[in-house]
Amino acid sequence: MYEFTYHKAESIEAAIATLQQSDDAKFVAGGQTMLPTMKHRLASPSDLIDLGGIAALRGIEVNGDALVIGAMTTHATVAASAEVKKLIPALAGLAGNIGDPAVRNRGTLGGSIANNDPAADYPAALIALGASVKTNMREIAADDFFTGMFETALAENELIVSVRFPKPQAAAYMKFENPASRYAVVGVFVAKTKDGIRVGVTGATPCAHRGLRLEAALNKDFSPAAIDSVELPVEKMNSDIHASAEYRAHLVKVMTKRAVTACG
Amino acid sequence: MPTVKMQVNGKSVSGEVESRTLLVQFLRENLHLTGTHIGCDTSQCGACVVHVDGKSVKSCTMLAVMADGCAVTTIEGLASGAQLHPMQQAFMDNHGLQCGFCTPGMVMTALDIVNRNGNNLDEATIRKELEGNICRCTGYHNIVKSVQAGAKAMEG
Numbered sequence: 001m002y003e004f005t006y007h008k009a010e011s012i013e014a015a016i017a018t019l020q021q022s023d024d025a026k027f028v029a030g031g032q033t034m035l036p037t038m039k040h041r042l043a044s045p046s047d048l049i050d051l052g053g054i055a056a057l058r059g060i061e062v063n064g065d066a067l068v069i070g071a072m073t074t075h076a077t078v079a080a081s082a083e084v085k086k087l088i089p090a091l092a093g094l095a096g097n098i099g100d101p102a103v104r105n106r107g108t109l110g111g112s113i114a115n116n117d118p119a120a121d122y123p124a125a126l127i128a129l130g131a132s133v134k135t136n137m138r139e140i141a142a143d144d145f146f147t148g149m150f151e152t153a154l155a156e157n158e159l160i161v162s163v164r165f166p167k168p169q170a171a172a173y174m175k176f177e178n179p180a181s182r183y184a185v186v187g188v189f190v191a192k193t194k195d196g197i198r199v200g201v202t203g204a205t206p207c208a209h210r211g212l213r214l215e216a217a218l219n220k221d222f223s224p225a226a227i228d229s230v231e232l233p234v235e236k237m238n239s240d241i242h243a244s245a246e247y248r249a250h251l252v253k254v255m256t257k258r259a260v261t262a263c264g
Numbered sequence: 265m266p267t268v269k270m271q272v273n274g275k276s277v278s279g280e281v282e283s284r285t286l287l288v289q290f291l292r293e294n295l296h297l298t299g300t301h302i303g304c305d306t307s308q309c310g311a312c313v314v315h316v317d318g319k320s321v322k323s324c325t326m327l328a329v330m331a332d333g334c335a336v337t338t339i340e341g342l343a344s345g346a347q348l349h350p351m352q353q354a355f356m357d358n359h360g361l362q363c364g365f366c367t368p369g370m371v372m373t374a375l376d377i378v379n380r381n382g383n384n385l386d387e388a389t390i391r392k393e394l395e396g397n398i399c400r401c402t403g404y405h406n407i408v409k410s411v412q413a414g415a416k417a418m419e420g
Contacts, residue, residue, distance in 0.1 A: 006266060006283035006329045035325050036306055048283065050330060076319070100396025101376060103307065105319040106326065180308070182395070
């Protein structure tokens, strides 16, 4: 890892100010992706601004019929939260199955979505639940937030504050996980919402996306058999040492069926 | 160079580090607490697990400066003199190690499992919770037995 200047931010405003004054600074949340990336010298920021000391970025609140989760809330906290288990148990289950226990004690919701790894779990949940991302500048709908592989709608000086998850009528997340890393080879989050069925797919393509063809079929008939005839675009799927494009397309349907069954 | 201060195994310590110094390097190289091991250095193997403010973390994937002001417990902080901690004793009694390289991380993770799941642990829970700790000798069977026995022994 190349040397850098470390800053511990006391507030959101201070974090932004430090970023603006630095040459090539990056925010660090739990560091569970950032530090390995820096060790591999795939990133070499001039400055690292630690968000770990900002209390305003942590915590879980119930706001009407929605959960508002602070960006710096760890996966372990989300997984163990009585509020999350009550309102959106599928989200607690998703958080509790990221990485391993020690990684979950450091890794955060905000860090995960800002990084937007193609195989991360949270993006599928945000998309399916119709969540919105609150930043220091604005509110961004999940449908507009994830823009490409490791790319998001966040601007240079923009910091995620919290994510608002509306409570669905039912929801389930099914992941076919890589046995070593626990990343999703394919993960599918299905939610029954007031606006109909929404499907978030991760791991399958370079960026998590809405499964619009699956949604169309499930809105007509919410049953596993309803998606038998859905054809998915194999040419858009990822292909790597873990799974071919054809296999991923197959897994999307299998995971969707399992999630539909789990929704009841 | 940044100065860090923390409580390690109940003692106040401080030292000068580079920003990029990992917590595990600070523990091993500055404090000479070499019980915490570096296995993979890529946050997969769990040989470097320590507790920071009571929670298990992979100390190869946390900067020393991030632990400034925190309370850190390492494997060296468990025994009372010659009296092993019940979890350490359980690993000894159940042959929960062969080469021993992964053992400090296994024991620290085991204590975190007990903290969150209590003293009556079934095999499935232990195996699931040990996902972040890799052992290349034992095949895990005796490690699972050790964690189960250690958790029980901690109750009394």
